[in-house]
Amino acid sequence: MMALPKIVVLGAGYGGLMTTVGLQKELNYQEAEVTLVNQNPYHYVTTKLHEPAAGTLDPEYARVEIASVLKQDKVKFVQDRVIKVDPENKEVHLADGEPLKYDYLVFGLGSAPETFGIKGLLENAFFIRNLNGVRLIREHIEYMFAKYNTLKEDRDDLLTIVVGGAGFTGIEYVGELVDRIPELCREFDIPREKVRLINVEAAPTVLPGFDKELVDYAVKYLEERGVEFRINTPIEECTPEGVVLKGGEKIDSATVVWTGGVRGNPLLEEAGIETARGRVKVDEYLRAPGYEDFFVVGDSSLIFNEEERPYPPTAQMATQQGQHLAKNLTALIRGGSMQPFKFDLKGTLASLGRGSAIGIAFGKKLFGTKASILKRINDWRWYYLIGGLPLMFKKAKF
């Protein structure tokens, strides 16, 4: 019997999971050996992590058990941590298990925070990255609020939250905190006016690159709810006591959450693959430069638009990559040829807490409730894509 082609997918994020679910749909039984490797037994919905990080959503709604969406006769799941990829020997090294051989590798491992060299950030800030991390942020904030009334001295830094970065994640997180803070104040007997929420952004505007009218709407909405913005103001240093801004302003804060961007997974650079800020400029078939069998999807891949500007890494991008790659890999295995990938930007929506959002969809600007509903429908769509209606009804909060 001839050996089946081995497809190894690393990471069960949007890109990796979509590729895997696509493969198990496209491929017939015994057409290929598909293995999915992921550190946790669950997928987490990265686009929703700002909600459990604020405490506005039970983290259970932001995760999906991988076993519940895989067909075990078509895909083998390995729960392990990838410590090295070796494209020369076509193998993947794991923390606990035996190395895995592959014929085709799909690299979909998550990104690392981009700190832009800000001193002390990695040591002292929190990052909205994964489920363990956001539970820690939520618990940290609650702990600081709980502590406040037990101390004799006035430690206002315990009630000061600094969010670094006013991009998508930053703004969405600030929007959730705006909803959450009054609840925390009630729960811990703290006057609302004692709490400060400061959003710091180095660029000259909130949501850089976004439509000005939408940006103005978001800023007004959040400022009316007590958010202080410091735009055009890089963070110079993050310390255990808070942040120092360019120009010298010091903000005492027990909670600094950094959302200022991501870079590619360091394992790519370590494997000798050419990267820019850790991300791999993939070819039209999503392959790493110089490789026929090494595909990169999600945050670690870099794709340029027609104006030669990089697309920001998004769930939308990763999902489309995964869908496309599953079809291409199926074609390859059957001796056919691949189709080039083209990103189709359907729209962009940023939530501003429970009841509002802004964005562009169907070529139109959207504000407020309408945008918020559309955003929610979009979340549901992801559950539908990976787990069909049963998963959608289980996880969607209507």
Next chain:
Amino acid sequence: MMALPKIVVLGAGYGGLMTTVGLQKELNYQEAEVTLVNQNPYHYVTTKLHEPAAGTLDPEYARVEIASVLKQDKVKFVQDRVIKVDPENKEVHLADGEPLKYDYLVFGLGSAPETFGIKGLLENAFFIRNLNGVRLIREHIEYMFAKYNTLKEDRDDLLTIVVGGAGFTGIEYVGELVDRIPELCREFDIPREKVRLINVEAAPTVLPGFDKELVDYAVKYLEERGVEFRINTPIEECTPEGVVLKGGEKIDSATVVWTGGVRGNPLLEEAGIETARGRVKVDEYLRAPGYEDFFVVGDSSLIFNEEERPYPPTAQMATQQGQHLAKNLTALIRGGSMQPFKFDLKGTLASLGRGSAIGIAFGKKLFGTKASILKRINDWRWYYLIGGLPLMFKKAKF
């Protein structure tokens, strides 16, 4: 017009609040000027604090807004912190407000932890004392659990909880934690067997002074649910890393909760009143020795039984003192004479988490569900006593 007699009640615990509620029931309008002083705008139900401290009860169920149980035409409420009582000049000094003059003082301010001189305890342990404190304990435990999976190293101390003292509060708290730990494990993806819950007691038995059959029942119940007991083992020292036991055993623990007893409020000693471990041996009318107008109720009072052994400070004792004192003060104001106080021990119940309890009531030993229901009814009784049926229905969890 003759000045009305001034009654000042310090503290809205069981003793103080019961005295105040009794006075507003007994006294007619314009018969006396009654003032209640309390640091917080709420009363907290001390006998339930072990539940929010474990996270098994929303702290809102353990507090009652003072304004909701006072009749404002009969009692004036002052929210302030007492910093000094001056029995010679018959006045009370407050942190923020003007000193209060009194004709009769009811001292019902809460107790302080009894540390028995254990090194590092006050600095490094948590205490089940008040609402702010128990919210901190709950949040602290959750934070430690949230942190565990975010660290590279195995920090088992984060999942190790040491409860110092196996008296009533200690056992009841351990019982709640037994219920809570599996929930925490699910919430934070932690294997149950990683979590240790250790109850340390210096006396040769759990629940010293309690019926042996009941003690055995409690120990078996808790041990079957994973509790480790170290009896006959004093804590020598509490450090930021955990505890050192007599004999040298070190337990690494991020959470040490001390329940090993209380002493009287330090303001009494500071006022020159004779105390034993901070508690005042009151006369049969609940007066401090040598004073006609200085009454002490609750944990700061010391009353002996017929065998000349002190009654432990309990809510039951404080409640009866308050009820009795309200009648005596009314009699005094009307020119009558006081009746001596006699404590009537109705029973003693200790909960072992949600579904079980042990105790003695109506002269009978009680175990398990039956004791648990009786314990709950007893909680409801307190709400009924201070706020009637409406408060009982609002706060009771059926």
